[in-house]
Amino acid sequence: MKKIDRFKSYMKEHENLLSCPICGDSMDVQDHHVLCRQNHSFDIAKKGYVNMMTQPVHTKYDKELFEARYQMIQHGLYKPLHEKVAEIVGERQSVIDLGCGEGSHLTDITRLTERQTIKAGLDIAKEGVMTAAKYHQDTIWCVGDLAKVPFKQASFDVVLNILSPANYQEFKRLLSDDGIVIKVIPNSGYLKELREAFYDGDDFDNQDTKDRFKESMHEIDEYRVTYQKPLSSELLPLLLKMTPLTWNIEEPVELDITEVTVDLDVLVGKGE
Ligand SMILES: C[S@@+](CC[C@H](N)C(=O)[O-])C[C@H]1O[C@@H](n2cnc3c(N)ncnc32)[C@H](O)[C@@H]1O
Ligand SMILES: [Zn+2]
Incomplete structure (x- = not known):
C-alpha cells in the first residue's frame, strides 16, 4: 500500500478523535483533505501527514537537525529514557506526542509497551513532521500548534511532551479520565560535554519548569534518568547537528569527546 493510502486509512479509522482547529467541530477524512462541517479544510500530504496549521509558521528547526536526531535515536541515544517512559505508559491505549x-x-x-496503541504526533515544524512521516507509520502525523491541538477533549490516555514547550491547559483538555501527562526536561548533566565546550559549563537550572508543571498538574511523580552514551567518531557530527546548543556557534571547534551525558527528569501528572 502507498504511504499516503496507509496514512489516510489510519486517519479514517481514528477520525472520531479529530476536531477542527478553527471551529472545534468534528472532522471527516476525505480523499485529499480533512474537512469539518463548516468546510474548514486541511490538506493531506502525499508524504503521509496532515497540515492543520491555520497559518504557516517559520521555525529554526530544520530538516538537517531532525535527520540528525533520527540517526542519533536509532543509535540508542535515548534508549534508557524510552524504557522508563514505556514502563510509565504501561497498559494505556492512546498516546499523543506534542512537540x-x-x-x-x-x-x-x-x-516497547507491546500493545496496539493509537498514536498521534504533532509539531509546529513541518520539517519535523515530514521526517516523522518518512520513517514511521501508523500514526496521525500532524503539523500543528500544541497550544491549539486539533483533537477532541478527553481523546488520549497519555500526553507525551519531550524536550519541548508545554501548554498545560491544552494538555489537560486532551486527557481522558485517569489520563497522564509525561513531560521530559533536561537536568544539569544533560549534554554537559557540549555545554562545557561551547559555553564554559553554564549554570543550569530546571526548577522554574518543574514549578510550572507542579502548579498545573496533580498527583505528581518524578524520576531522574541519567546515563553516559559512548560516541563513535561518526556520531559526533550528528550530535552537533541535532541540538539547538550549537546554533550560535560560528567558529568550528575541535571536540575531543568519547561519550556524552544524558540527564533527564521525567515528570508525570494527572489533570485532576
Ligand atoms: C528540542 S525539539 C524536541 C523534539 C522532540 N521531542 C525530540 O526530543 O527529538 C523541540 C520541538 O518543539 C517543537 N515546538 C516548539 N513550539 C511548538 C508549538 N507551539 N507547537 C508544537 N511544537 C512546537 C519544535 O518545533 C521542536 O520540534
Ligand atoms: Zn471548522
Missing part, C-alpha cells in the same frame, strides 16, 4: 519532532520517541516508546 514530537521526527517522531522516534513516540514510535520507540509505544513499541
Whole structure:
C-alpha cells in the first residue's frame, strides 16, 4: 500500500478523535483533505501527514537537525529514557506526542509497551513532521500548534511532551479520565560535554519548569534518568547537528569527546 493510502486509512479509522482547529467541530477524512462541517479544510500530504496549521509558521528547526536526531535515536541515544517512559505508559491505549519532532520517541516508546496503541504526533515544524512521516507509520502525523491541538477533549490516555514547550491547559483538555501527562526536561548533566565546550559549563537550572508543571498538574511523580552514551567518531557530527546548543556557534571547534551525558527528569501528572 502507498504511504499516503496507509496514512489516510489510519486517519479514517481514528477520525472520531479529530476536531477542527478553527471551529472545534468534528472532522471527516476525505480523499485529499480533512474537512469539518463548516468546510474548514486541511490538506493531506502525499508524504503521509496532515497540515492543520491555520497559518504557516517559520521555525529554526530544520530538516538537517531532525535527520540528525533520527540517526542519533536509532543509535540508542535515548534508549534508557524510552524504557522508563514505556514502563510509565504501561497498559494505556492512546498516546499523543506534542512537540514530537521526527517522531522516534513516540514510535520507540509505544513499541516497547507491546500493545496496539493509537498514536498521534504533532509539531509546529513541518520539517519535523515530514521526517516523522518518512520513517514511521501508523500514526496521525500532524503539523500543528500544541497550544491549539486539533483533537477532541478527553481523546488520549497519555500526553507525551519531550524536550519541548508545554501548554498545560491544552494538555489537560486532551486527557481522558485517569489520563497522564509525561513531560521530559533536561537536568544539569544533560549534554554537559557540549555545554562545557561551547559555553564554559553554564549554570543550569530546571526548577522554574518543574514549578510550572507542579502548579498545573496533580498527583505528581518524578524520576531522574541519567546515563553516559559512548560516541563513535561518526556520531559526533550528528550530535552537533541535532541540538539547538550549537546554533550560535560560528567558529568550528575541535571536540575531543568519547561519550556524552544524558540527564533527564521525567515528570508525570494527572489533570485532576
Ligand atoms: C528540542 S525539539 C524536541 C523534539 C522532540 N521531542 C525530540 O526530543 O527529538 C523541540 C520541538 O518543539 C517543537 N515546538 C516548539 N513550539 C511548538 C508549538 N507551539 N507547537 C508544537 N511544537 C512546537 C519544535 O518545533 C521542536 O520540534
Ligand atoms: Zn471548522
